[in-house]
Each structure stands twice: as C-alpha cells, then as structure tokens.
Amino acid sequence: xxxxxxxxxxxxxxxxxxxxxxxxxxxxxxxxxxxxxxxxxxxxxxxxxxxxxxxxxxxxxxxxxxxxxxxxxxxxxxxxxxxxxxxxxxxxxxxxxxxxxxxxxxxxxxxxxxxxxxxxxxxxxxxxxxxxxxxxxxxxxxxxxxxxxxxxxxxxxxxxxxxxxxxxxxxxxxxxxxxxxxxxxxxxxxxxxxxxxxxxxxxxx
Amino acid sequence: xxxxxxxxxxxxxxxxxxxxxxxxxxxxxxxxxxxxxxxxxxxxxxxxxxxxxxxxxxxxxxxxxxxxxxxxxxxxxxxxxxxxxxxxxxxxxxxxxxxxxxxxxxxxxxxxxxxxxxxxxxxxxxxxxxxxxxxxxxxxxxxxxxxxxxxxxxxxxxxxxxxxxxxxxxxxxxxxxxxxxxxxxxxxxxxxxxxxxxxxxxxxxxxxxxxxxxxxxxxxxxxxxxxxxxxxxxxxxxxxxxxxxxxxxxxxxxxxxxxxxxxxxxxxxxxxxxxxxxxxxxxxxxxxxxxxxxxxxxxxxxxxxxxxxxxxxxxxxxxxxxxxxxxxxxxxxxxxxxxxxxxxxxxxxxxxxxxxxxxxxxxxxxxxxxxxxxxxxxxxxxxxxxxxxxxxx
Numbered sequence: 299x300x301x302x303x304x305x306x307x308x309x310x311x312x313x314x315x316x317x318x319x320x321x322x323x324x325x326x327x328x329x330x331x332x333x334x335x336x337x338x339x340x341x342x343x344x345x346x347x348x349x350x351x352x353x354x355x356x357x358x359x360x361x362x363x364x365x366x367x368x369x370x371x372x373x374x375x376x377x378x379x380x381x382x383x384x385x386x387x388x389x390x391x392x393x394x395x396x397x398x399x400x401x402x403x404x405x406x407x408x409x410x411x412x413x414x415x416x417x418x419x420x421x422x423x424x425x426x427x428x429x430x431x432x433x434x435x436x437x438x439x440x441x442x443x444x445x446x447x448x449x450x451x452x453x454x455x456x457x458x459x460x461x462x463x464x465x466x467x468x469x470x471x472x473x474x475x476x477x478x479x480x481x482x483x484x485x486x487x488x489x490x491x492x493x494x495x496x497x498x499x500x501x502x503x
Numbered sequence: 504x505x506x507x508x509x510x511x512x513x514x515x516x517x518x519x520x521x522x523x524x525x526x527x528x529x530x531x532x533x534x535x536x537x538x539x540x541x542x543x544x545x546x547x548x549x550x551x552x553x554x555x556x557x558x559x560x561x562x563x564x565x566x567x568x569x570x571x572x573x574x575x576x577x578x579x580x581x582x583x584x585x586x587x588x589x590x591x592x593x594x595x596x597x598x599x600x601x602x603x604x605x606x607x608x609x610x611x612x613x614x615x616x617x618x619x620x621x622x623x624x625x626x627x628x629x630x631x632x633x634x635x636x637x638x639x640x641x642x643x644x645x646x647x648x649x650x651x652x653x654x655x656x657x658x659x660x661x662x663x664x665x666x667x668x669x670x671x672x673x674x675x676x677x678x679x680x681x682x683x684x685x686x687x688x689x690x691x692x693x694x695x696x697x698x699x700x701x702x703x704x705x706x707x708x709x710x711x712x713x714x715x716x717x718x719x720x721x722x723x724x725x726x727x728x729x730x731x732x733x734x735x736x737x738x739x740x741x742x743x744x745x746x747x748x749x750x751x752x753x754x755x756x757x758x759x760x761x762x763x764x765x766x767x768x769x770x771x772x773x774x775x776x777x778x779x780x781x782x783x784x785x786x787x788x789x790x791x792x793x794x795x796x797x798x799x800x801x802x803x804x805x806x807x808x809x810x811x812x813x814x815x816x817x818x819x820x821x822x823x824x825x826x827x828x829x830x831x832x833x834x835x836x837x838x839x840x841x842x843x844x845x846x847x848x849x850x851x852x853x854x855x856x857x858x859x860x861x862x863x864x865x866x867x868x869x870x871x872x873x874x875x876x877x878x879x880x881x882x883x884x885x886x887x888x889x890x891x892x893x894x895x896x
Contacts, residue, residue, distance in 0.1 A: 322829075323714075326818060333817035337546045344551045 586650035594643025659741030676838030694776030
C-alpha cells in the first residue's frame, strides 16, 4: 500500500566533510573570524524606533479618517456602503436628513449624524474606502494607535474628522487622496461633468 | 573562645576578607556578565544590544537583578519540594566553592600573613581540589533534573551527567602535563613556575594541552557549543524547565561562575597568571606591584571570558553523539599523547620547547583520522542518506 509513495522520495547525500571540517580548528577559526568581522562592523541593522520613526508607505492601511469637502463639512453622505461592506462590523452610522433650510447643507440630502468606528474591531482591510462612492472614508498611515481604555478607541465622527485635519496638515495624506478621486461614482461624475452633479457631491478640487 | 579568636585572628581576617570579596563579586559578576554577553551578542549580530537603562544600558544588569528578585515564586505541584530547592543552591555552592583555591590576584609562594588575594593560600592540593569540586557541580544539575519530576528535565540532567563524566578525563589529562612540569599541585607554584620570560608560559610549550583543557573545560561549563543539558528543540528547557525567578538565576549564576573559574584556570595554568613581559620574577609585596599584577591577571581573564563568549556566537552546537565522539575519540587520545610527550621531555631533560611540536601531532593525527571521523562523527547510524522532500535537489 505504502510502496506507491516511495517512488516520490528522493534520496540525497549529506554534504561530505573534508579534513578541514573534521579537524574542527580551521573551521572554528573561520567562524571566529566571521564573528569578529561583524563585531567590529559599526553599521547596525537595529532601528531606534521611538526616537527615529520609520517612514510608512503612503498606501499603508492604518487608522481611518473622515474627509472634509472644500467647505469643511464632512464629505460622507451617509449612504451606508462602508457599513455594509465592512466584514468586521465595526462601522456604525446613523444618518439624518440634511436641514434643507440651512444654506450650509442646502446641496445635501443626508448627512451622518453619528459615524462611529470601533478601531479595535476593525481588521484594517480597506473595504470601506473601496466601497465609499464619495471618497469620504480613507485609511491613513497612522499605525501607532494606543489607548488606556477600550472606550477611547471607539472613534466618533469628530475624532475621525480630527484625524483628517491632523493628517492633511502634516502632509500624511494617503496615496489615494493625491491620486485624485477613485470611487466609482466619483469617476462617473468626472466623465459626466457636462451634466449637473449628483446631489451631495461637491465639484472635485 | 575569645582567646582562641585573638590567636587566630591574624590568619583569620585575610581569609574572611577574601571570602567576602568572592561572595560580593560573584553575583555582581554574574549580572554584569549577562549584560556583557548580551552586548557582545548584539555586536556580533549587527545589533546594538540593551541601551535603554542608564548610559549605554549599563544599569540593565541592575534592573534585571531587581526584576528577578521581585518575580513570583512558582513551585509546580509535581516536583520533589526538598530537592527542588536544594538543587539550585547546591549548583551555585559548588561553583563558588571551587573558587576557594583560586588566586584572583598575585599570591607569593612564600605565604606570609595578611591579605593575599586568595581564600586558602598555599594549599598543596590546589588544582586537585579544584577539579574535585567542579566535578560536584554535575550534582546540582542532576538534582535539578530529578527533582523536576519531568522526563525532559531528567533527560537533560542525564545528558549533562554523561557529558561531565566524559570531559573530566581529558580535563585531568591535560592538567597532568602542567602539574608534572611545575612539580606541584599548588596553583601559586604552577604560576611561579611560568615566572620567567613570557615564552616560559605553558601555552608556548604545551599548546596541545591548552587546546584539550580549554575544550573540555568549556564542556564543563555547559556553554553553547556544548550546552546539551538545555536544548529548546529536544528538551523544552532542559534541567531548568521547572525553575523560574531566583531559582533559575542561581543555576545561571553557577554557569557564569564556572565560566569565570575556567577563565581563571586558563589564565593561571597556561597564560602565565599574573606574569607579563616586564612583570616577571617572584611577586614583590609592594602595594603597587600587587595591584599591577592583579590587573594583569584580571585582564587576561577578561580576554578569555570574551573569547568564550565569542565562541558561543560563532559555533553551532554539537549533536550528542558528536559531543561524545569528540571527547572519547578526539580529546582523550590527544590528552594521552600530550602526556606521553611531556613525560618523555621531562624524563630525558630535553629542551621543553620541543613539546610545542606536539601541536604538529594534532595536525598529523587529525589528517589521519579525518576519514575515520567523517564516517563516524558526522554520520552515526544512518547510511548517510536522508529523506528529502520532493524537488529539494
């Protein structure tokens, strides 16, 4: 029964030891020479982490941020796409109709009253930013997320907007931002720029 | 009683002082040797090593010490309580006991009263006692393995037992040549015998003895090329699997004490002890001369310690059959050969530097036995064939 399998076994020879290895001493001297050479090499491979921060690639998937449009409002239109796409169920949005009489919100139908992301539940897969039709949610390259309580790491809308302010101020925008709009609806808006813009979508800046 | 104390006080206080020095230095030395070892390992591996606590991480050792003392004492349910506690202390006790006849500074052969850098000066069985005591250190490991009531620990202990027994033979054989040359077992006498110019040091006319001695002494310390008693892959942690906190550290301290002992012995027996070109002849008892000689000795010892640590980071470990093969097929014949040559040279009163050519024997012997070693040491029982996964060749 098992003989069938033996055909797939390859027999290999151990590498033969020469007289140098069998004598041990020359081999030991060689090893010591290598150790000494490395000992007096000044260059180390260690990164001095807290003092010298590593450069994180801009397509890193770190802490989320909620983008603002050019008027400073939250870009999100509360369409629930990200919440639906999220495999970890960490996004919770409560939408509210935009106040029509307020000139500030006059071109919007809906806006997120609350937008909560549980950063501890999130698996940082980036599906939410893939799903977002208006490029409102993005993953930044912030990787050192810490907190003393679990409650601290449940980010609400204001916190996520502050992440946007912080990252756009320090020039740590994700690569997608610099590359223009990537959401499917945004692409469509660009090609159909002759027609009127769909509601809730500002002109690309 | 008081009168007796008063009578013996002039000989008692130097001994007590020396004991105090050893008791104070061994734990500090152990802590700082771990630090130095970590730094050295880091440099060899192109890292920077501990550098957070204090300047250059110098207080890391102290932080480690504090942490170790504050650790919870976990005592597993299944151990033999009494032996479990005795083993680590016995291990350290024997390691420190061997330091009794160890001069850690210059000791004149004509012993006078006063502080003399040694606990027991002028002991005529010196080196013999050292070997006897250091053999006892196997007990600590075996007790630890047995008390752990754990088959892996016991395997580690048994291995270490076999290793100790095997390597004590070449250790003794290599020292006999030195003893025969000095005509004394007294370590101070052996050092004084190398007191002339530096080519009188034992290394220059018994290099083979040094090689055999150093290798087997390294095996006695259970350090890396020979650290078979502890082996993560095969034995979990070896004999100290069940030990934690301060109990583990006692084992560790014993290991480092052994390293220090071995380094001292190497420096004293083969590298001329406290002698140095320009510092030859008998010891003068002026304070400056004493301190200078102590410095020379400690410097030599440090060099040997660094060498041992470097070896740890440049050599792969031995397999168990290779370990045994090295002792029984390699070192014991070489030791006997060396002893024979020393006997011939000393009996016929030949110039003793002829003996340096015994190193040549080593090369010739290795060449002859290389083919034999190939078939026996490297490939024990298998026919030199291994099952390799498909596509690997």
